[in-house]
Amino acid sequence: MPESDNIINDVTSSEYKYGFISDIESETFPTGIDEDIVRLISKKKGEPEFMLEWRLKAFNHWKKMKMPDWAHLQIPPINYRDIIFYAVPKQSAKYESLDEIDPEIKATFDKLGIPLEEQKKLSGVAVDAVFDSVSVKTTFKEALSEKGIIFCSMSEAVQNHRDLIKQYLGSVVPYTDNYFATLNSAVFSDGSFVYIPKGVRCPMELSTYFRINALNTGQFERTLIIADEGAYVSYLEGCTAPMRxxxxxxxxxxxxVVMKDAEVKYSTVQNWYPGDKQGKGGIYNFVTKRGICKGENARLSWTQVETGSAVTWKYPSCILQGDNSYGEFFSVAVTNNYQQADTGTKMIHIGKNTKSRIVSKGISAGFSQNSYRGLVKVLKNATNARNFSQCDSLLLGDKCGAHTFPYIEADNASAILEHEATTSRIGEDQIFYCNQRGIKTEDAVGLIINGYAREVINQLPMEFAVEAQKLLQISLEGSVG
Amino acid sequence: MLSIKNLKATINGKEILKGINLEIKEGEVHAIMGPNGSGKSTLAAVLAGRNFMEITEGSVTYMGKNLLELSPEERAHMGIFLGFQYPIEIPGVSMVNFMKTAVNEQRKYKGLEPLSSGDFLKTMRDKMTFVDIDSKLTGRSVNEGFSGGEKKRNEIFQMAMLEPKLAILDETDSGLDIDALRIVANGVNKLKRPDNASIVITHYQRLLDYIVPDVVHVLYNGRIVKTAGKELAMELEEKGYDWIKNES
Structure with a gap:
């Protein structure tokens, strides 16, 4: 009916509110990538020889690779010669005290609701703030170090915790892994590093906030989290970028890396600039996330709320090596206008009695394409492996697409694998029911969407769950069906 | 309060309402009866603001305003409540959240501050007792997995929360056993005030054993063909709708 089409067109039209550009002088490298650029990055960061070697191996490997084309995505060719691979705010270095930080950068994070002053902290959250290619400030470092917890930028870790870096960097995602991970290995500029010692429960949420500001730069950050035996940490990352x-x-x-009896919860609220309504601009988000449950009873949980980026290509995965280890993946992926997302997970069952659970909720609106792609793999020795997968798609309007590509490979007959999938639309009936109770159409959509995504949102730490709810609603404003 | 004049409406080109005239004053309870397909639910839908039908002629004035120009939510803010014949399920949305949003939207329209969570929950508890509804219902998602009877009772609960000026109950009695029917009717009776009104749409007379209407209308083939006091309902129950059909 024509009326419902109008509603569809009305509700998906809000602006991206993090799209401002900060006026900061930055020092950038020449565009393009070659061996000299890789050397320059390593030198700039004062890295030890083994890091440079690793980067160069990655770079040489990358030159022989081709961009993967198996995803359900249409991406124009990326010209790596035009990309700036390294950009740092001038007068950089890591800031020891807040006063040294460029006020513009501080203002930027304030505007994003990420206070760098510890007294104004988000309740119980330590933040590592990454601006373009470098980490500018890590809060609560001292408080954490009393417990032996290391939470710092990757650059600092390379300097101060070499043994851990040598041992673990590339141990889960090797430099040969895939096109984008290999490129990252060659040129990664910064990121966060976390180490939780044996038996320590991290007393606060750890969080990294990524901000791309400079024009034509690529952002290549690398995060490494190690939870030693019996440790626990909950970690959250957020991301935004200007509208360009x-x-x-x-x-x-x-x-x-999750050791015996340890647990890591990793949450992402991804809100990179998604491009405009005609699909112009936006971040191409190619991310490799993987964790290994190394020891017995290790637990790893991924939660993601993906609302941004023009293109998302991302499959946070769990390698369940330890016996009785447990992997989880909770995802809400929202695509609107011309956004494309191809996202999901891989659960690799290696140890005995390993369990995994997948809850994926796709929401598509506008002309967007939203795909779930997942692999559940049970190896020969993984006796009594269990997986439960639930993949739901919600469509708003009739010009978008939702796709599901679940793969299952089971080499052990004792495995029990379940897969459930649904596809639904927001009904006119549901919206009218809300309208009749005095709830505006936009708010009704917000309610319905949040209801649909509740199982996933509930996994997020409290403060971020509220943010994520708002974000879902904003991302879909103007897209009711 | 409500004045409907010569209202005509079509669905996909087919005329369903063929000139309805109806006047409702404060404090009145009107029953609209009629056989299936006579246009009862269409009339309710027009009043609530659904858009699947086209209004071809006539006017509807509510509290001095042209009702047909108002959006469904504006109508709700002005006190129109529709008890759905088939209440809609909204998975994952808790009744508490749903009702809180609805109540606060209404308060916003009236220029009042939103209720605090504490006050809201207290009101909710009071109303649950008032309409004799199990608190378990409100702990669940909106109508999700509710039985037919629970859904209808939930409509009455929402009505109690929103305190409408004009309640339109569209076959709220259908699919209810006698106990549920009594609870629903009881709720409607308790919510009756001198300054509000209700339209009770029903196919059967039995609901009217519990809700006593001031006026009974018989809707047949898109027109109100008979209007009388509550004794009309009894007569209909006795003689069936054929009697009306033959007369008209």
Whole structure:
């Protein structure tokens, strides 16, 4: 009916509110990538020889690779010669005290609701703030170090915690892993590093906030989290970028190592600039996230709320190596206008009695394409492996697409694998029911969407759950069906 | 309060309402009866603001305003409540959240501050007792997994929360057993005030054993063909709708 089409067109039209540009002088490298650029990055960061070697191996490997084309995505060719691979705010270095930080940068994070002053902290959250290619400030470092927890930028970790870096960097995502992870290995500029010692329960949420500001730069950050035996940590990352007509590349790597009896919860609220309503601009988000449950009873949980980026290519995965280890993946992926998302997870069952659970909620609106792609793999020795997968798609309007690509490979007959999938629309009936109770159509959509995504939102730490709810609503404003 | 004049409406080109005239004053309870397909639910839908039908002629004035120009939510803010014949399920949305949003939207319209969570929950508890509804219902998602009877009772609960000026109950009695029917009717009776009104749409007379209407209308083939006091309902129950059909 024509009326419902009008409603559809009305509700998906809000502006991206993090799209401002901060006026900060930055020092950038020449565009393009070659061996000299890789050397320069390593030198700039004063890295030890083994890091440079690793980067160069990655770079030489990358030169022989081709961009993968198996995802359900249409991406124009990326010209790596036009990308600036390293940009740092001038007068950089890591800031020891707040006063040294460029006020513009501080203002930027304030505007984003990420206070760098510890007294104004988000309740119980320590933040590492990454601006373009470098980490500018890590809060609560001292408080954490009393417990032996290391939470710092990757650059600092390379300097101060070499043994851990040598041992674990690339141990979950090797430099040969895939096109984007390999590129990241060669040129990654910064990111966060977390180490939780044996038996320590991290007393606060750890969080990294990524901000791309400079024009034509790519952001390549790398995060490494190690939870030693019996440790626990909950970690959250958030991301935004200015509105620009040119697309920008973001190719990050996250590696997580979970030892015996340890638990890591990793949450993402991804809100990179999604491009405008005609699909111009926006971040190309190619991310490799993987964790390994190394020891017995290790637990790893991924939660993601993906609302931003023009293109999302991301499959946070769990390698369940330890016996009785447990992996989870909770995802809400929202695409609107011309956004494309191809996202999901891989659960690799290696140990005995390993369990995994997948809850994926896709929401598509406008002309967007939203795909779930997942692999559940049970190896020969993984006796009594269990997986439960639930993949739901919600469509708003009739010009978008939702796709599901679940793959299952089971080499052990004792495995029990379940998969459920649904596709639904927001009904006119539901909206009218809300309208009749005095609830505006936009708010009704917000309610319904949040209801649909509740199972996933509930996994987020409290403060961020509220933010995520708002974000879902804003991302879909103007897209009711 | 409500004045409907010569209202005509079509669905996909087919005329369903063929000139309805109806006057409702404060404090009145009107029953609209009629056989299936006579246009009862269409009339309710027009009043609530659904858009699947086209209004071709006539006017509807509510509290001095042209009702047909108002959006469904504006109508709700002005006190129109529709008890749905088939209440809609909204998975994952808790009744508490749903009702709180609805109540606060209404308060916003009236220029009042939103209720605090504490006050809201207290009101909710009071109303649950008032209409004799199980508190378990409100702990769940909106109508999700509710039985037919629970859904209808939930409509009455929402009505109690929103305190409408004009309640339109569209076959609220259908699919209810006698106990549920009594609870629903009881709720409607308790919510009756001198300054509000209700339209009770029903196919059967039995609801009117519990809700006593001031006026009974018989809707047949898109027109109100008979209007009388509550004794009309009894007569209909006795003689069936054929009697009306033959007369008209």
């Amino acid at each position: 007509d040119e697309s920008q590349l973001h190719a990050a790597v996250v590696e997580i």
